[in-house]
Amino acid sequence: MPELPEVQAVVDSLNELINQEIMAIEIRADVVMPSKTEFTNCIVGKNIKSITRRGKYIIIQLDDAYLVVHLRMTGKLYLSADNVTKKHTHVVIKTTNNFLIFEDTRRFGRLEILTDLTKIEKKLGFEPFDKKLDNDSMHQIINKNKNIKALLLDQSLIAGIGNIYADEILFKAKINPETTGKSLTLIDVSKILQSTREILDQAIKNKGTTIINFSYAGDQKGAFVKNLKVYKRAKLECFECSDVIATKKIAGRTTHFCPTCQTI
């Protein structure tokens, strides 16, 4: 489900947890984490120092550890005034003033306790808005004999882009998803980087995209749906030309693109 903008919306919605204490934890499905006991011992009685995002990870900093959450496809993390018992409510964390609820229909999501973030950092590349990511460094990291769609989805290069935004970015940049990274010129690369930032910035401002069931803060939907130009627009007319939006499986994911606009 959630890509960078959606995860950011979730992180922002949890802001009031900062400076609260974790009073208790109720784990109903331990499949979503390695060890129930260790988990409980590590977080109960701890204070919440900050809540941030790195790639698609939600990072809740405690006194002496990090509670790290990845929502994968259908995970939800939200605050509630009351305890919640729904079919897929797997974890309930009672804090000073709230209940922090984790639920996940497909159970792909994960919660883990880390003493430092090296494990996460090792997996992830640049944040899309990192100033160190410029046209030259982008050109370097995607200089591979691999299609650009797969490269954009590769979290170890740039962290946070998923299937929706990869397609939207490539449409905006007018680059064909199957073009290999190494065949792209510096001009092409600069278009992709600029499109990445514009698309993600707009999506963040719109609190993400709700296609199937993404929500933050319990029931709020992402409004970027109205901005989608290719994703979920198969067989519909391209907004820029008279052609029809095509789909093809690329990098293992359904990819949406305009065969006429995206020729490079």
Add this chain to the structure above:
DNA sequence: CCATGAACCTGGTCGC
């Protein structure tokens, strides 16, 4: 090095 498919799960939709 690169592409592809399967696995992890549940639920919604579509065609018959």
Add this chain to the structure above:
DNA sequence: TGCGACCAGGTTCATG
């Protein structure tokens, strides 16, 4: 109404 096939905002591992 039911049933099977196929699809889904992600990641990781195994196989050619």
